[in-house]
Amino acid sequence: MNQLEQSxxxxxxxxxxxxxxxxxSDNTLFRDWLTQSARRSGxxxxxxxxxxxxxxxxxxxxxLPANIQTYFADVPGLRVVDEPMVVPGGELAKNSPxxxxxxxxxxxxYGIDRHSYIAAIGGGAVLDLVGYAAAIAHRGVRHIRIPTxxxxxxxxxVGVKNGVNWGGKKNFVGTFAPPVAVFNDAAFxxxxxxxxxxxxxxxxxxxALIKDRPFFEWLDTNADALANRDAxxxxxxxxxxxxxxxxxxxxxxxxxxGSARPLDFGHWAAHKLxxxxxxxxxxxxxxxxxxxxxxxxxxxxxxxxxxxxxxVLSVLQRLGFDLFHPALAENGGENLRRGLxxxxxxxxxxxxxxxxxxxxQGVEVHEMDTALIQQAIEKLENTLMHxxx
Amino acid sequence: MNQLEQSxxxxxxxxxxxxxxxxxSDNTLFRDWLTQSARRSGxxxxxxxxxxxxxxxxxxxxxLPANIQTYFADVPGLRVVDEPMVVPGGELAKNSPxxxxxxxxxxxxYGIDRHSYIAAIGGGAVLDLVGYAAAIAHRGVRHIRIPTxxxxxxxxxVGVKNGVNWGGKKNFVGTFAPPVAVFNDAAFxxxxxxxxxxxxxxxxxxxALIKDRPFFEWLDTNADALANRDAxxxxxxxxxxxxxxxxxxxxxxxxxxGSARPLDFGHWAAHKLxxxxxxxxxxxxxxxxxxxxxxxxxxxxxxxxxxxxxxVLSVLQRLGFDLFHPALAENGGENLRRGLxxxxxxxxxxxxxxxxxxxxQGVEVHEMDTALIQQAIEKLENTLMHxxx
Ligand SMILES: NC(=O)c1ccc[n+]([C@@H]2O[C@H](COP(=O)([O-])OP(=O)(O)OC[C@H]3O[C@@H](n4cnc5c(N)ncnc54)[C@H](O)[C@@H]3O)[C@@H](O)[C@H]2O)c1
Ligand SMILES: NC(=O)c1ccc[n+]([C@@H]2O[C@H](COP(=O)([O-])OP(=O)(O)OC[C@H]3O[C@@H](n4cnc5c(N)ncnc54)[C@H](O)[C@@H]3O)[C@@H](O)[C@H]2O)c1
Ligand SMILES: [Zn+2]
Ligand SMILES: [Zn+2]
Numbered sequence: 001m002n003q004l005e006q007s008x009x010x011x012x013x014x015x016x017x018x019x020x021x022x023x024x025s026d027n028t029l030f031r032d033w034l035t036q037s038a039r040r041s042g043x044x045x046x047x048x049x050x051x052x053x054x055x056x057x058x059x060x061x062x063x064l065p066a067n068i069q070t071y072f073a074d075v076p077g078l079r080v081v082d083e084p085m086v087v088p089g090g091e092l093a094k095n096s097p098x099x100x101x102x103x104x105x106x107x108x109x110y111g112i113d114r115h116s117y118i119a120a121i122g123g124g125a126v127l128d129l130v131g132y133a134a135a136i137a138h139r140g141v142r143h144i145r146i147p148t149x150x151x152x153x154x155x156x157x158v159g160v161k162n163g164v165n166w167g168g169k170k171n172f173v174g175t176f177a178p179p180v181a182v183f184n185d186a187a188f189x190x191x192x193x194x195x196x197x198x199x200x201x202x203x204x205x206x207x208a209l210i211k212d213r214p215f216f217e218w219l220d221t222n223a224d225a226l227a228n229r230d231a232x233x234x235x236x237x238x239x240x241x242x243x244x245x246x247x248x249x250x251x252x253x254x255x256x257x258g259s260a261r262p263l264d265f266g267h268w269a270a271h272k273l274x275x276x277x278x279x280x281x282x283x284x285x286x287x288x289x290x291x292x293x294x295x296x297x298x299x300x301x302x303x304x305x306x307x308x309x310x311x312v313l314s315v316l317q318r319l320g321f322d323l324f325h326p327a328l329a330e331n332g333g334e335n336l337r338r339g340l341x342x343x344x345x346x347x348x349x350x351x352x353x354x355x356x357x358x359x360x361q362g363v364e365v366h367e368m369d370t371a372l373i374q375q376a377i378e379k380l381e382n383t384l385m386h387x388x389x
Numbered sequence: 390m391n392q393l394e395q396s397x398x399x400x401x402x403x404x405x406x407x408x409x410x411x412x413x414s415d416n417t418l419f420r421d422w423l424t425q426s427a428r429r430s431g432x433x434x435x436x437x438x439x440x441x442x443x444x445x446x447x448x449x450x451x452x453l454p455a456n457i458q459t460y461f462a463d464v465p466g467l468r469v470v471d472e473p474m475v476v477p478g479g480e481l482a483k484n485s486p487x488x489x490x491x492x493x494x495x496x497x498x499y500g501i502d503r504h505s506y507i508a509a510i511g512g513g514a515v516l517d518l519v520g521y522a523a524a525i526a527h528r529g530v531r532h533i534r535i536p537t538x539x540x541x542x543x544x545x546x547v548g549v550k551n552g553v554n555w556g557g558k559k560n561f562v563g564t565f566a567p568p569v570a571v572f573n574d575a576a577f578x579x580x581x582x583x584x585x586x587x588x589x590x591x592x593x594x595x596x597a598l599i600k601d602r603p604f605f606e607w608l609d610t611n612a613d614a615l616a617n618r619d620a621x622x623x624x625x626x627x628x629x630x631x632x633x634x635x636x637x638x639x640x641x642x643x644x645x646x647g648s649a650r651p652l653d654f655g656h657w658a659a660h661k662l663x664x665x666x667x668x669x670x671x672x673x674x675x676x677x678x679x680x681x682x683x684x685x686x687x688x689x690x691x692x693x694x695x696x697x698x699x700x701v702l703s704v705l706q707r708l709g710f711d712l713f714h715p716a717l718a719e720n721g722g723e724n725l726r727r728g729l730x731x732x733x734x735x736x737x738x739x740x741x742x743x744x745x746x747x748x749x750q751g752v753e754v755h756e757m758d759t760a761l762i763q764q765a766i767e768k769l770e771n772t773l774m775h776x777x778x
Binding site for chain 1: 391392395397400402405406407430493494497500503504505524526527547550552555556558563564565567631632639643645646734736737738739
């Protein structure tokens, strides 16, 4: 009688759908999903649905609120709450604690219960904010994600994490809380500016390099089409990248209780660079540079050939990514050394960095050689000078 | 290529240990647990451990901080952070948003990562607060619970929920986040005032009535000993009640994704009563009244015999619980009708109330008869008048 062992597993399931024009009246996908979801829980009660929209998305798609009203006008057992809430798009969404309060207040005011839905339409930042508020209100109301950027459609929006910034620290508070459904609408991507279109592509390169050589070959072949905003190429990229991320999450440690984080290939330097530039470098842009760095490092460490490394750099460049940022070299290497330490502290436990053993094959290491990092940086710095010519 | 299904399960395990004098230097339980936990994660790194103490506990156990320092003085690979943080005990802990901020700030300041620990020592309110802060900081740092009240040792502290109040709404924000370990130290219970000692006993009666007739028989037999603060009887009560709660959580729907909540027997009226009395009636006291109400209702509905119902009331009375509170009868029954609606809204979905089909056997119903509720109230009101004579 001095010890009880508790042990259980909590099952999570959700669907990620790929469509175009989600709220076109003849697109029944979302309505059908709601009907089935209500049927599964076996009640006849009216469910509420609150929409939260990214201000950048609203600016580019001003008829969205009206389309939503029309789309849901007579779905039995469902009530779309009021006007949608609009929140600022981009990192501001995650830097404003009062927005979390406003969202929780809306849950209270509209009587959103654990069987009602909050649907967020926006980029990764807005999804992270709304997902967080939905996760803590009533200990979790059902959260639907409608990602509108490349990054959120192929990576952040199909995963299980949310969060906001706190006291200037990125993602310092948040939870692991899977959505109940994700709707990836390709039509949203058309209104992205070029930087946001490109930025999310680096996550595809990342996941291809550590997991799937054929996908990397495909990216190589289609780099020019992607750079020229070919919608069809982008659709495949988003689908395949989302799939690889989802498989990784389901196959591993979804709530990241261990120390390894292989999907963070290229991310240790990227995180540092985002901070050093006060987030003027976008996440995906920073990741492209981080990938370049860890690829060259992998070559210098004798893990991959120079041909392979150059091929990675060339794909990144054809997509329009910079391979270097001066902030990385400042401070005599100290910036990057700190970046390593901070990355370790953030994950907790032992330092764990993913490198490449081949194109399509990641490998975890627990040490990085400062001299090799320095050499890699210098090599990348040179690419910048060449470009400038 | 238009849909991906995601599906995975997240495993959780933790140990609930029963001990006395957790921080006595010859009690190796906690130290051993930490050593094993470090070994399991296979790293040699120093882990940090931050203690947060309930002010009421500190007042009753002023040497606790010194005992903790001594106890952990030379545990290799572990560093107890600074002085423990002290937070107000009782509901104030959950009504003060700035405490959540202070806790997150401490996580930042002391560099507590996802492999470090925050240990909370206190009643259910302090555990709910600290568990919540630990769950959202870094998307979850490891949380150890050291419950110090009957209620928290046999119910709230061994479960998976946390939360704080928001805008006057009880538990309006929170998460489902299991602890990594729970240490139930019986010695803490000795310093509880009588109301807190008694209050937690109602959760044992609740779980016995819906799940375990022999445990109810035991409670009946030991009611006088428990009322007289017999420590040995209380130890068994806490152990068995914790076990039944844990089994229920593991066997069912740990994160409460459905609508049923059988452990909330007697709780619909209790929640309303807590609000009506501005929480001057303690949770367990309100639950005792709620149990009395739903027991008498079960009898009036023909589900259990009058003998069985009277036996339940008698056990509650011998323990010193009131069976009625005037606030329930005010407003011509409207208070309780609202209580039902609010209970339904809180859970979401269909109204689901647990009644008794026998002592030791709960049953879920989806309707309550207002006239029978009124009759039950009147019967309980009479017990009060008899007592007053
Ligand atoms: N939760 C996770 O697992 C995870 C993973 C990676 C990144 N993230 C987070 O994602 C965020 C970055 O997300 P992002 O790259 O999607 O950018 P973003 O959310 O910052 O959006 C960038 C800009 O694009 C605008 N926008 C969004 N959709 C648009 C559209 N269809 N047309 C026109 N404008 C549009 C926004 O208003 C914003 O101004 C970061 O906060 C990052 O931390 C989260
Ligand atoms: N998370 C859950 O699943 C869950 C379940 C049930 C209740 N709860 C919550 O638990 C809270 C009630 O908890 P509680 O009944 O433990 O009371 P409490 O935490 O409110 O504590 C009552 C009082 O006892 C003091 N105290 C605590 N331990 C003491 C000790 N050993 N000696 C002397 N004084 C001590 C506290 O300082 C406080 O003043 C409520 O907020 C309720 O919502 C949570
Ligand atoms: Zn990324
Ligand atoms: Zn209770």
